[in-house]
Amino acid sequence: MKDCYLGVDIGSISTKGVIIDDDNNIITSAYIWTEGNPVEAVRKLLDILKLNLPKEYVVKGIGTTGSARKLIGLMLKANIVKNEITAHAIGTLTFYPNVRTILEIGGQDSKIILIKNGIITNYAMNTLCAAGTGSFLSSQAKRLGINAEEFGDYALKSKNPVKIAARCTVFAESDLVHKAQVGYAKEDIIAGLCKSVVLNYLNNVGKGKKITPPIIFQGGVSKNKGVVKYFKEILKEDIIVDENSHLMGAIGIAVLARRNKTGNTYSLEMKNVTFSTKAFECHRCPNTCELLKIYRNDKLVDSWGSKCGKY
Amino acid sequence: MNRVGIPRSLFYYYYGNFWQDFFDSLNIPYILSPISNQEIVNKGIKIASDEMCLSLKNYLGHIDYLKDKCDYILVPRISNFKNSNQTCTNFWAAYDIVKNKFQNKLLHYNIDLNKGKTLKKGLYKIGKEMGKTKHQIKRAYKYALIKDKKRIKKNHIINLNKLKSDKTKILIVGHPYNLYDDMIGKDIIKYLIKNNIEVIYSDKFDPKITNPLSKKLSKDLYFKYSKDNLGSVVYSMKNINGVIFISSFPCALDSLANELAMRKIKIPYLNLVIDDSTSFTGLETRLESFLDMLGGKLND
Numbered sequence: 001m002k003d004c005y006l007g008v009d010i011g012s013i014s015t016k017g018v019i020i021d022d023d024n025n026i027i028t029s030a031y032i033w034t035e036g037n038p039v040e041a042v043r044k045l046l047d048i049l050k051l052n053l054p055k056e057y058v059v060k061g062i063g064t065t066g067s068a069r070k071l072i073g074l075m076l077k078a079n080i081v082k083n084e085i086t087a088h089a090i091g092t093l094t095f096y097p098n099v100r101t102i103l104e105i106g107g108q109d110s111k112i113i114l115i116k117n118g119i120i121t122n123y124a125m126n127t128l129c130a131a132g133t134g135s136f137l138s139s140q141a142k143r144l145g146i147n148a149e150e151f152g153d154y155a156l157k158s159k160n161p162v163k164i165a166a167r168c169t170v171f172a173e174s175d176l177v178h179k180a181q182v183g184y185a186k187e188d189i190i191a192g193l194c195k196s197v198v199l200n201y202l203n204n205v206g207k208g209k210k211i212t213p214p215i216i217f218q219g220g221v222s223k224n225k226g227v228v229k230y231f232k233e234i235l236k237e238d239i240i241v242d243e244n245s246h247l248m249g250a251i252g253i254a255v256l257a258r259r260n261k262t263g264n265t266y267s268l269e270m271k272n273v274t275f276s277t278k279a280f281e282c283h284r285c286p287n288t289c290e291l292l293k294i295y296r297n298d299k300l301v302d303s304w305g306s307k308c309g310k311y
Numbered sequence: 312m313n314r315v316g317i318p319r320s321l322f323y324y325y326y327g328n329f330w331q332d333f334f335d336s337l338n339i340p341y342i343l344s345p346i347s348n349q350e351i352v353n354k355g356i357k358i359a360s361d362e363m364c365l366s367l368k369n370y371l372g373h374i375d376y377l378k379d380k381c382d383y384i385l386v387p388r389i390s391n392f393k394n395s396n397q398t399c400t401n402f403w404a405a406y407d408i409v410k411n412k413f414q415n416k417l418l419h420y421n422i423d424l425n426k427g428k429t430l431k432k433g434l435y436k437i438g439k440e441m442g443k444t445k446h447q448i449k450r451a452y453k454y455a456l457i458k459d460k461k462r463i464k465k466n467h468i469i470n471l472n473k474l475k476s477d478k479t480k481i482l483i484v485g486h487p488y489n490l491y492d493d494m495i496g497k498d499i500i501k502y503l504i505k506n507n508i509e510v511i512y513s514d515k516f517d518p519k520i521t522n523p524l525s526k527k528l529s530k531d532l533y534f535k536y537s538k539d540n541l542g543s544v545v546y547s548m549k550n551i552n553g554v555i556f557i558s559s560f561p562c563a564l565d566s567l568a569n570e571l572a573m574r575k576i577k578i579p580y581l582n583l584v585i586d587d588s589t590s591f592t593g594l595e596t597r598l599e600s601f602l603d604m605l606g607g608k609l610n611d
Contacts, residue, residue: 067592067596070592082599082603083595083596083597083599083600083603084596084600085596085597085600085603085604086599086600086603086604119604120600120603120604121579121604122579122580122604123600123601123604124582125596125597208570208573208574285348286348286349286350286351287348287349287350288349288350289349307493307498
């Protein structure tokens with residue numbers, strides 16, 4: 001029997017799973033939409049992974065990351081639960097030990113991580129708004145009636161990208177509608193959009209940061225060739241996009257699960273596990289905290305959200 | 312009985328203890344509004360206009376809590392500490408805003424050192440309004456002042472000693488009414504302490520030292536509290552592992568000062584902007600990764 005480790009990255013838009021062996025080789029991976037239901041998405045994810053995992057492997061560690069990491073960590077009884085910034089950095093460092101800058105644009109958030117000698121020296125994450133992230137791109141793709149996957153190819157066709165406000169999604173959208181109505185070609189608008197995503201990113205999370213090569217671009221949006229092109233153009237540097245760029249967070253957390261293994265063996269079988277949450281508002285004090293109780297096999301395993309720590 | 316209401320917000324975090332000692336010594340009864348909670352913030356948001364910062368919204372919530380429970384509410388106006396040391400415009404405006412929004416009688420004084428209006432003169436005015444003699448007021452003022460000086464000195468010493476600690480040290484830069492308020496920054500500090508971090512506070516340095524130091528970052532800073540805050544970064548930079556800037560949305564002072572600092576300092580920093588809808592989950596992601604980052608190497 002050989003040991004393997006599962007990393008699950010549950011983002012707002014997509015859920016990623018990776019199984020690695022002791023030498024960080026990817027045995028199998030999966031990428032599906034979260035569709036607003038992380039628990040169901042993870043069940044589906046495990047089914048896919050189980051199917052593709054050769055029989056001789058046993059899972060010796062599970063790690064979760066991404067915005068639903070705590071919830072899914074409880075569901076899978078993960079041995080490590082870590083934030084996505086650390087997970088992304090570790091995943092990337094595993095394959096690119098010399099990386100200096102990681103650009104990441106996901107479904108709802110975007111981040112920049114600066115690394116020196118294998119140590120994160122600085123990072124930033126978008127704060128209040130999700131402008132220029134994957135969800136914005138996919139909703140605009142829908143508006144223009146094309147698949148998000150084809151977006152990049154359209155952008156590459158353009159010789160003359162239109163100018164689109166880079167500051168705010170709402171302005172960008174009205175610019176977009178306007179440009180379409182006065183008759184600009186679809187590919188020029190799409191290219192403009194890709195460019196505005198890059199400008200927005202550099203003005204927002206990237207401001208004041210020294211971007212040094214080697215630069216790695218990852219997250220779902222890194223699959224968009226148009227955005228990659230404009231990053232190259234504007235930064236005047238080479239941009240590396242790994243074929244597994246969308247899986248880096250999951251790989252990182254799998255690596256962490258390996259490092260923190262406890263000797264326990266885990267099952268990927270979730271059929272017999274019921275997992276539910278119950279939300280309620282506490283009225284014991286004027287804070288009226290929104291509480292969430294988590295049940296695993298009808299047993300209360302945790303509850304979150306109280307300010308006082310009573311629950 | 313003439314009872315004074317003290318809102319536990321904004322000015323309280325600079326003068327609260329002083330006021331309480333002063334009123335104690337004069338035998339003037341007072342009531343403090345409770346520690347901020349969701350209800351107070353929600354009330355404040357309803358009363359305030361959209362563009363006010365979360366801290367001021369919270370302040371108005373506290374006034375609302377006090378409005379039926381006392382005869383006077385203490386609302387000073389603090390405008391400047393001489394030599395272009397201006398305070399935040401909200402500190403100028405608070406009195407007028409409260410006066411416009413509430414029918415209560417207000418106890419009020421001005422601090423405007425450019426016009427010779429000092430804290431001492433202000434408190435004499437208040438004491439007189441409450442029917443106390445000059446002699447009584449003088450004694451109370453002295454009593455409160457001595458106690459306050461002792462307290463501040465003690466805080467300074469604790470803060471300076473923390474700089475020598477062996478633990479991971481993080482300087483928290485922010486206004487005290489944000490850092491210590493339960494609905495704004497307190498959870499962040501609690502989280503750090505829980506994770507065994509030595510927390511050093513920007514407001515617990517001596518402003519006489521930190522204020523002039525801010526010139527090393529920029530000579531054009533306008534507001535006193537920006538200068539104090541950024542000076543504390545300059546002062547402690549060599550002895551700390553990281554800086555966390557905490558501000559309330561949309562603070563005008565901080566949006567300028569913190570951005571400036573971030574571009575100029577060479578140590579790890581994190582910027583957290585808190586609004587009423589900010590969930591702790593988002594903050595936790597940022598804090599956890601920040602601590603991971605300070606923790607060092609990620610390779611095997």
